[in-house]
Amino acid sequence: MSIIVYIEHAEGKVKKTSLEAVSFAHALAAQTGEGDVVAVALGTIAEEELAAVGSAGASKVMHAADSKLDEGVIQAHASALAQAYKQVGAKTLVLAKSSLGDAVAARLAVKVGAGLASNVVELPKTDSGYTVKRSIYTGKAFAFSTITTDDKILAIKKNAIDLKTDGEAAQVEQFEAALSESDFASTITSTERASGDVLLPEADIVVSGGRGLKGPENWGMVEDMAKILGAATACSKPVSDLEWRPHHEHVGQTGIKVAPSLYIAIGISGAIQHLAGVNSSKCIVVINKDPDAPFFKAADYGIVGDAFEVVPKLNEALKAE
Numbered sequence: 001m002s003i004i005v006y007i008e009h010a011e012g013k014v015k016k017t018s019l020e021a022v023s024f025a026h027a028l029a030a031q032t033g034e035g036d037v038v039a040v041a042l043g044t045i046a047e048e049e050l051a052a053v054g055s056a057g058a059s060k061v062m063h064a065a066d067s068k069l070d071e072g073v074i075q076a077h078a079s080a081l082a083q084a085y086k087q088v089g090a091k092t093l094v095l096a097k098s099s100l101g102d103a104v105a106a107r108l109a110v111k112v113g114a115g116l117a118s119n120v121v122e123l124p125k126t127d128s129g130y131t132v133k134r135s136i137y138t139g140k141a142f143a144f145s146t147i148t149t150d151d152k153i154l155a156i157k158k159n160a161i162d163l164k165t166d167g168e169a170a171q172v173e174q175f176e177a178a179l180s181e182s183d184f185a186s187t188i189t190s191t192e193r194a195s196g197d198v199l200l201p202e203a204d205i206v207v208s209g210g211r212g213l214k215g216p217e218n219w220g221m222v223e224d225m226a227k228i229l230g231a232a233t234a235c236s237k238p239v240s241d242l243e244w245r246p247h248h249e250h251v252g253q254t255g256i257k258v259a260p261s262l263y264i265a266i267g268i269s270g271a272i273q274h275l276a277g278v279n280s281s282k283c284i285v286v287i288n289k290d291p292d293a294p295f296f297k298a299a300d301y302g303i304v305g306d307a308f309e310v311v312p313k314l315n316e317a318l319k320a321e
C-alpha cells in the first residue's frame, strides 16, 4: 500500500505547496505504516524536476505526460488521479489546499468514496479513530474533524508543514490514464497573467501597501521591493477601491486570502478585515508611522517610521545583499 500525492506544477516547476504535501505524506506513512509515498504528476514537466520530488519523501512519481493535461483540466485530473489511486491500491491521498486542489479533491472524493478534510495543519491523531486538525475562519480557530471512511483525502494548508529536503531522487514512471471525451468537457484554452512577475495567491513573499502610501504615484518603491525579493504585490481594500491598484491585488476578508512565508505591510493600519486575509502568513513585518497602529499586535517584526524614508533605505540594503 502507498499514499498518493497529487503534484501541482506551473511553468515547469513543481509547486512548493505540493512538496509540503509530499513531506506531510512521508511523515504520515511513517506514522500509519502505509508504505511509501507515490506522487502523481499530470501534464508536461521535465523528468529531472519530477525526480527531485524525492527530496520531500516520494519514492516514485507516476507521470501522465499527455499535454492535454497541462492546463488544470479539473475533471480529467480527478479521473487520472482516481485511476492512479486504484492502481496503487492506496487508501489515502494527500494534496495541497489550493483552488485547483479543492476542485480536484471534491470530485475525487466522490469517485473513490473518500472522506475529505481540507486545510489540514498537522498529522492526524489515529489512536482512536482518525481525527484531523484543520485551520478555519482564516486561521483564527481550529476544527477537529473525524474521518470515518476507509479512504481518506487530506488537503494540506500552505506553510503549515516543515518541508523535508533530504530524500533521495524519486523513480519516475510513465503512467497511461484512460481518459474519455467527457473528462475534457470544459477546458482552458488560454491563460493570461493579470500583472506582476509573481502570482499573488501562490507567492512566498508578498509586499503590500495601504492608504498610508498616499497615492498610486508612490507605488514604485513597493514594486522595487517586490522585484528585489521576488515577491508579489498586494494592497488593502481602500487602495483598490480608490483604483490606486487593481482589484485583484486586494487582500483581506473580501479579497484574496494569502499565506506567504513573509508578508510585508507598508502603511496599512491592520483592520480586522485586512488581517482576515493575511494572518496565516508565517512572518509578518509591519512598517507604519503610528506606533499604536493595530497591525503591530499581529506583527513578528515592526518598524515605526515614515514609509517614504524607511522603504527606500530598506530597498538599498536589500539590493546590497
Ligand code: FAD
Pocket (backbone or CB within 6 Å): 209, 210, 211, 212, 213, 235, 236, 237, 238, 239, 250, 251, 252, 253, 254, 255, 266, 267, 268, 269, 270, 271, 272, 273, 274, 277, 287, 288, 289, 290, 293, 305, 306, 307, 308
Ligand atoms: P487606513 O486605515 O487609512 O490606514 C493607513 C495606515 O497608514 C495608518 O495606520 C497610518 O498610520 C499609516 N500611515 C500613514 N502615512 C504613513 C507613512 N507615511 N508611513 C507609514 N505609515 C503611514 N480592508 C482590507 O484591507 N481588506 C478587506 O478585505 C476588507 N474588507 C472589508 C469588509 C468590510 C465588510 C468592511 C466594513 C471593511 C473592509 N475592509 C477591508 C476595510 C477595513 O476595515 C479598513 O478600512 C482598511 O483595511 C484600511 O485600509 P488601510 O490600512 O490601507 O488604510
